Amino acid sequence: MSEQNILEVRNLTKHFKAGGKQVVHAVDGVNLTLKKGRTLGLVGESGCGKSSCARTIIRMYDPTSGEIFLDGEDITKLSQKQLKPYRKKMQMIFQDPYSSLNARMTVRDIIAEPLVAHGIVKKKEQSNDLVYPMLERVGLTKEHANRYAHEFSGGQRQRVGIARALILQPDLVICDEPISALDVSIQAQVINLLKDFQDEKGVSYLFIAHDLSMVRYVSDDVGVMYLGQLVEVSDAGEIYRNPLHPYTKGLLGSIPVANPKLARQKEKSSIEGDIPSPINPPSGCRFHTRCPYATQACSEAVPQMKDVGSGHMVACHLY
Ligand SMILES: Nc1ncnc2c1ncn2[C@@H]1O[C@H](COP(=O)(O)OP(=O)(O)OP(=O)(O)O)[C@@H](O)[C@H]1O
Ligand SMILES: [Mg+2]
Numbered sequence: 001m002s003e004q005n006i007l008e009v010r011n012l013t014k015h016f017k018a019g020g021k022q023v024v025h026a027v028d029g030v031n032l033t034l035k036k037g038r039t040l041g042l043v044g045e046s047g048c049g050k051s052s053c054a055r056t057i058i059r060m061y062d063p064t065s066g067e068i069f070l071d072g073e074d075i076t077k078l079s080q081k082q083l084k085p086y087r088k089k090m091q092m093i094f095q096d097p098y099s100s101l102n103a104r105m106t107v108r109d110i111i112a113e114p115l116v117a118h119g120i121v122k123k124k125e126q127s128n129d130l131v132y133p134m135l136e137r138v139g140l141t142k143e144h145a146n147r148y149a150h151e152f153s154g155g156q157r158q159r160v161g162i163a164r165a166l167i168l169q170p171d172l173v174i175c176d177e178p179i180s181a182l183d184v185s186i187q188a189q190v191i192n193l194l195k196d197f198q199d200e201k202g203v204s205y206l207f208i209a210h211d212l213s214m215v216r217y218v219s220d221d222v223g224v225m226y227l228g229q230l231v232e233v234s235d236a237g238e239i240y241r242n243p244l245h246p247y248t249k250g251l252l253g254s255i256p257v258a259n260p261k262l263a264r265q266k267e268k269s270s271i272e273g274d275i276p277s278p279i280n281p282p283s284g285c286r287f288h289t290r291c292p293y294a295t296q297a298c299s300e301a302v303p304q305m306k307d308v309g310s311g312h313m314v315a316c317h318l319y
Contacts, residue, residue, distance in 0.1 A: 003072065006172050006204040007034040007057070012066035014049075014056045018279055025278045026052035028228040029066070031305070034172070034221075037202040041215030041236065043251065044225035045275050050208045051095075053225070054174045057206070058092050059083055071171060088118050091165040095177035097157035101149040101164075108145035111135070111163045118168060130167065138163045138193060155186035162190070166197060174206045179214065191218055212251050216240065224248045227286040228278055230305070234312040244314045246291045247271065285317065293318060 002008075014027040026049045034040045042050055055061045057068055059075060068076045075086050091114075094100035101110055111134060112127035121127045132142040138159040149157055158178060165173055175194065179187040195218065197203055209215045215222055219236040224247065232245040243249045250271035273290050276282055282289045288298035295317070303315045 004035050005033055005069075006036045006071055007032065007206065008067075008069040009033075009057060010067040010069075012053065012056060012068065013064045014052050014061055015064045016052075022279050025228045025281050027056060028281075030225070030228075030230050032206075032223060032230070032233075034204050034206060036171070036204055037198065038220040039198065039205040039207050039218050041212075041219030041222040042206060042208045042225060043210065043212050043215055043222065045251075046210065047275050047278070048225045049228040049278070050225060051176055054092065054176050054206065054208055058090055058174055060092075084118075088114075088168050089170055090172040090174065091168065091170040093158075093161050093165045093173060093175045093178045096181050097154055097161050098181070101157055101160060103148060103150035106146050106148055107135070107140070107152075107160050110149060110160055111167055114164065114168050120168075131163075134163045134167050138166075139189070154182050155190065158182060158186075158190055159193070162193060166201075166203070169201060170203065172204050172206070174208070176208045177210065178207075180210065187214075194218070212240070212248075224251065227275060227281050229286060229315070230313075231287065231316065232312075232314045233305075234314075235310075238310075238312055242312070244308065244312070244319060245287075245316050246293055246318075247287050285315075 009030060009032040012027055012030045016024040016026055018024045030053055032040065044050055056063050063076060067074060070086055070090060075083065108131050109124050111131045112121065112124040115121045115127050115130060116124055131145060135142055135144060140156065140159055149160060152160065179190050182190060194205065198205065207215055207218050216236065222234060222236045222239045223230050224232045224245065226247050232239065232248045239248065243252050253270040271290055276289060284299040284301055285303050288294040291298065297317050303317050305313045305315045306319060307313055308319055
């Protein structure tokens with residue numbers, strides 16, 4: 001455990017019961033390290049376990065097994081009551097700004113709620129000195145404070161969600177697809193807002209997205225997840241220059257490219273088929289059923305994470 005790390009996740013596993021004896025292997029043995037003031041991107045197809053991982057880290061869910069260290073402290077087994085001081089340090093921004101904000105509360109009350117919960121102000125009505133500057137900071141105005149969340153556009157709501165997450169000055173913010181539900185024209189503004197906060201306050205982000213293009217400009221490091229497991233982790237620049245895992249290559253192939261010649265080359269590496277069920281994940285390497293390079297060994301043995309040089313980690317029998 002290094003002092004430089006705001007978050008360390010070891011062998012994190014989250015299984016859900018799915019009726020009868022069936023078990024959903026949503027997260028299976030994930031290891032993550034996030035340095036202070038940095039951004040770790042986490043990508044993978046829908047259903048690969050990104051949100052389950054995020055919600056387990058922030059202890060909305062109890063982990064099935066594994067360990068979570070927040071700023072050096074083991075928070076894996078703390079009760080919800082014991083977690084309270086740590087909640088101030090870690091906040092979450094949700095994918096859907098429509099369902100994640102209470103439409104019947106005023107914007108001021110939404111942002112003030114965590115201030116009251118943590119005893120920073122006694123009543124929401126006393127929070128304006130803190131809430132107004134935060135509204136301005138996220139590109140809204142104090143005139144917005146007395147309006148209701150349902151009166152706002154998606155982009156504005158996400159700004160409220162960000163203000164709420166940042167009002168306690170957390171050290172770690174887990175951003176679960178914070179821009180996926182927004183218009184493309186708004187996405188860059190929200191990303192820039194998050195980046196500016198990082199430059200000012202040194203906040204760390206775990207930034208979740210579907211595809212690699214979205215995390216490209218925000219991440220220092222990137223982890224690629226497939227069916228509950230990490231398959232590749234590396235410095236962000238390196239993973240785009242030199243993707244190793246066939247799944248990562250496939251994800252990069254699914255990024256639209258402007259140059260038609262390049263697009264044709266990339267198309268070859270796009271991934272075929274759908275993600276298998278996490279109830280009965282494939283044996284060996286979970287990706288073998290869709291991998292163009294799979295050999296018999298891939299269906300038999302689970303590939304271990306290997307460092308192939310300067311911290312570029314990959315779990316694949318090809319390496
Ligand atoms: N509370 C739950 N109970 C049972 N199964 C769940 C629960 N939450 C998630 N799952 C299952 O766990 C798997 C991973 O889901 P998760 O939402 O973590 O994926 P995701 O990568 O965030 O997907 P998306 O990109 O669509 O948000 C899915 O098969 C999902 O159906
Ligand atoms: Mg999700």
